[in-house]
Amino acid sequence: MAPPVADAKITLTYPLYAADFDPQNSSFLLVGGGGGEGRSGVGNKITLLNASRKQELSEVVDIDLSRDEDSVTSLVYSQSTESWATAFAGINSSAADQNAGKNEHLRSFLLEYPPRRRTHTDDAPLEKEELTGYKGETKALGRASFFTPSTAIRKETFQRVLRLSEKKKDNGPRLGAVATGLAPEGEIVLFAADSSRPGTNDIRRRINLGEREEAADVDIIRLEGSGEEQKSTFRVVYCTDYEVYVTDVQYEKEERSTEPQRIHGIPYLDAATSQGRPKFRCVRFLTPSLLILLQNQPNGKGSELLLLEISGIVTLRKSLHKKIKSAIALSVALLPASNRSQKAQHAIAVAGADTSITVLTLDRPLYAPYGPLKFQPHTFLPSAHPTSITSLTFSAFTPPSTPWTSTPPQYLKLASTSIANTCVVHTLPLTPHPNPPPKEEPAHYLLNTSTRSNLAQNTFSVLVALLAIALGSFLLQAFTEIRGGTPEYLGAKGWLSERVYGWIARPYMFEDVVPIVAREQLSVASEVVETPWSKASEAVETPLGVASEAVETPLHAVASAALKAQAKLGLRDLLARRNIGSDTSDNANDGTDIIVRHSPSEGRETALSAELRDPHQVIEGEHEAKRWEEMEEHEREGWKKRLLDAGEWTLEEGESVLKGVFFSGLAITVGGLVRGG
Numbered sequence: 001m002a003p004p005v006a007d008a009k010i011t012l013t014y015p016l017y018a019a020d021f022d023p024q025n026s027s028f029l030l031v032g033g034g035g036g037e038g039r040s041g042v043g044n045k046i047t048l049l050n051a052s053r054k055q056e057l058s059e060v061v062d063i064d065l066s067r068d069e070d071s072v073t074s075l076v077y078s079q080s081t082e083s084w085a086t087a088f089a090g091i092n093s094s095a096a097d098q099n100a101g102k103n104e105h106l107r108s109f110l111l112e113y114p115p116r117r118r119t120h121t122d123d124a125p126l127e128k129e130e131l132t133g134y135k136g137e138t139k140a141l142g143r144a145s146f147f148t149p150s151t152a153i154r155k156e157t158f159q160r161v162l163r164l165s166e167k168k169k170d171n172g173p174r175l176g177a178v179a180t181g182l183a184p185e186g187e188i189v190l191f192a193a194d195s196s197r198p199g200t201n202d203i204r205r206r207i208n209l210g211e212r213e214e215a216a217d218v219d220i221i222r223l224e225g226s227g228e229e230q231k232s233t234f235r236v237v238y239c240t241d242y243e244v245y246v247t248d249v250q251y252e253k254e255e256r257s258t259e260p261q262r263i264h265g266i267p268y269l270d271a272a273t274s275q276g277r278p279k280f281r282c283v284r285f286l287t288p289s290l291l292i293l294l295q296n297q298p299n300g301k302g303s304e305l306l307l308l309e310i311s312g313i314v315t316l317r318k319s320l321h322k323k324i325k326s327a328i329a330l331s332v333a334l335l336p337a338s339n340r341s342q343k344a345q346h347a348i349a350v351a352g353a354d355t356s357i358t359v360l361t362l363d364r365p366l367y368a369p370y371g372p373l374k375f376q377p378h379t380f381l382p383s384a385h386p387t388s389i390t391s392l393t394f395s396a397f398t399p400p401s402t403p404w405t406s407t408p409p410q411y412l413k414l415a416s417t418s419i420a421n422t423c424v425v426h427t428l429p430l431t432p433h434p435n436p437p438p439k440e441e442p443a444h445y446l447l448n449t450s451t452r453s454n455l456a457q458n459t460f461s462v463l464v465a466l467l468a469i470a471l472g473s474f475l476l477q478a479f480t481e482i483r484g485g486t487p488e489y490l491g492a493k494g495w496l497s498e499r500v501y502g503w504i505a506r507p508y509m510f511e512d513v514v515p516i517v518a519r520e521q522l523s524v525a526s527e528v529v530e531t532p533w534s535k536a537s538e539a540v541e542t543p544l545g546v547a548s549e550a551v552e553t554p555l556h557a558v559a560s561a562a563l564k565a566q567a568k569l570g571l572r573d574l575l576a577r578r579n580i581g582s583d584t585s586d587n588a589n590d591g592t593d594i595i596v597r598h599s600p601s602e603g604r605e606t607a608l609s610a611e612l613r614d615p616h617q618v619i620e621g622e623h624e625a626k627r628w629e630e631m632e633e634h635e636r637e638g639w640k641k642r643l644l645d646a647g648e649w650t651l652e653e654g655e656s657v658l659k660g661v662f663f664s665g666l667a668i669t670v671g672g673l674v675r676g677g
Helices: 095-099 454-483 498-504 516-528 533-541 544-551 555-567 571-581 633-646
Strands: 006-011 016-022 025-034 044-053 056-065 072-080 084-091 106-112 138-144 158-164 175-181 185-192 203-211 217-222 233-239 243-250 261-265 279-287 290-296 303-309 314-319 327-335 344-352 357-364 375-381 389-394 411-418 422-432 445-447 593-598 608-613 662-664
Touching: 006 044, 006 056, 016 084, 016 411, 016 422, 025 056, 025 072, 025 084, 025 411, 025 422, 044 072, 044 084, 056 106, 056 138, 072 158, 084 158, 158 217, 175 217, 175 233, 185 233, 203 243, 233 279, 243 279, 279 327, 279 357, 290 327, 290 344, 303 344, 327 389, 327 411, 327 445, 344 389, 344 411, 344 445, 357 411, 357 445, 375 422, 454 498, 571 593, 571 608, 593 633, 608 633
Parallel strands: 016 072, 016 389, 217 279, 593 662
Antiparallel strands: 006 422, 016 025, 025 044, 044 056, 072 084, 084 106, 106 138, 158 175, 175 185, 185 203, 217 233, 233 243, 243 261, 279 290, 290 303, 303 314, 327 344, 344 357, 357 375, 389 411, 411 422, 422 445, 593 608
């Protein structure tokens, strides 16, 4: 299974709507939001967080924004160094400025970093100067208005999307994109993102979406190539609710860009059906020719991921967890391969409207054609926030250049924010490729994908529980059969040797003192035992030494009392108990004899009584008793008649059940009972 996921959480004083990691150092995280324009009492801010510790987030510095303007709706790092960073944010101007036709929605800010940027481990103590807090310089650098002024009576246009192309190691040009929200006519503006103060001169292209059309999401990737012209060409993808478009854009000022090309769309449904169409929510480039789409089904019936080739062919679909009725955010991170023989891995995170986060992976060859691909589940994080998630972003992963044997543990971080003022950073451990390179080379790090799905885990747990219950029931049944406590179903007595069987198959003792057969005849035993039953029960509940003092008889006397209780049973009951407790009809192996007496003086000629006797006990008033098999034929006939008349035996039962039973008549002399045979 995948290693456990550590998480760190912080609650700020304002609702959060956007977040982004420093692409050069994942120990720093920018978050932004606020209460918007008005006197709600909740300010608008951008906060720099220290995310270096796996289980703790701390504030480094705040940028306090005007309460007369809108809150931060989008946020992204522009540039960063060891000592400072610049960031772009989407912030609407005040309502008064918008009504006057002025909305400087794209802002840029400078943040000075703390002088010490040591990455703290969970066990490393912070030095004194790092505990004193940091009060670095922050300032607004610039503001720009890229969107075409709105002609609507009510000015509600805001900067819904802000995206920059990935910064490459060669420090080549970067392209940015902003898209409108709530505009009468949707618009995407592409601009050069190398300046810390972008202005209208940096605009490279405008894409008009049409009336009541909006870009749900935008992404940018630089096309790889050897020529200078190819290095300055970018591919832009954007999706509306029902369509996906791709276009190539040149970084230079000249307009040599191609028109957007529709590569995929959701067809209209028949007018007769009342079901709506699925909607696209997010889109990201995996490669210049491979896209991933997040799509929500109509009426909250679920979400799914789609792999889309640039040709417009959907090659793979993945339905998300059934608890996710709709998804609201998508983030993708690349874990690059260390050589051409390996596959690159994409980490994919999806935020659901139920505040859950799903993490998956996708392994692909480095070059097209990619062949069959498959999404692999990694982690499902339910209830990551108390209320709706507003943003989701991975940190950038730069593979270490040191030999993998001396490289410290590597991690990929995932940050999410919510309108409940919370920010959570999950730290996902990375593991080296199963086939590591030579010791002196760096490793290819991956997210472990061996985590079973929740359904598989629950099924496995249920099967293990059922197996444990079945095994326990089997052993209990076998043990009680051997002890003679239940009828035989398994034939467990035959599994043991005679010696082992003798150790185990002993009569049950009630409360460790009285034989178990006395349980069903407690009322009879109370008449035989000389002490009142209340005293006997108190003795049974005490330890053995205390019980012997309370009853004032040794252990064998108590057992004898229980034996007398059994003696009150009829012959048929005694025979049934004997057959349950023994495989033979010979009762010599249980240490007691069954004696049947003919007692006409008790009231009627056919009166019979049956009882158990200790074979060594001398009984007054009886002549020598005989076993059934020792009697003459005429004696057996007489006894069978008496047993039939008394209802203690039937012809169908046969004479075999009477073997081993002693039969006796009334006598004047003292008789001694001895075993025959």
